[in-house]
Amino acid sequence: MAQENSTVKPTQAELTLLNVLWKMGPATVRQVHDVVSITQKTGYTTVLKILQIMHEKSLVIRDESNRAHVYAPANSQTQTQSSLIKDLISKAFGGSTSKLVMRAIDDSTSEQEINDIRQLLNSLEK
Structure with a gap:
């Protein structure tokens, strides 16, 4: 069950991905991974798993209408x-x-x- 996102505090790894999404706007896992991998060595599956956890915590919203899911921050x-x-x-x-x-x-x-x-x-x- 998703938690109330106003009380959930993002971890450092989650903040890294949120910063990418705030800068880029809605993006696929591949797009987020491409940006993050410029500055740190992070696997695609790691980015995917963190985004999935963030979705469960209501830190991001996910558009599942296309094959590649698109993630966006839930809050500004x-x-x-x-x-x-x-x-x-x-x-x-x-x-x-x-x-x-x-x-x-x-x-x-x-x-x-x-x-x-x-x-x-x-x-x-x-």
């Missing part, structure tokens, strides 16, 4: 990122968003990133 990248961040804030930062932000902003944060953050904070205050 933004929705998934928000869910993962909320979970991280709850588990690692005691529910404090400010603690997460303070930890994320360190000496390696570029001047451009700081300016982007400042603009975001200014727009939120308005």
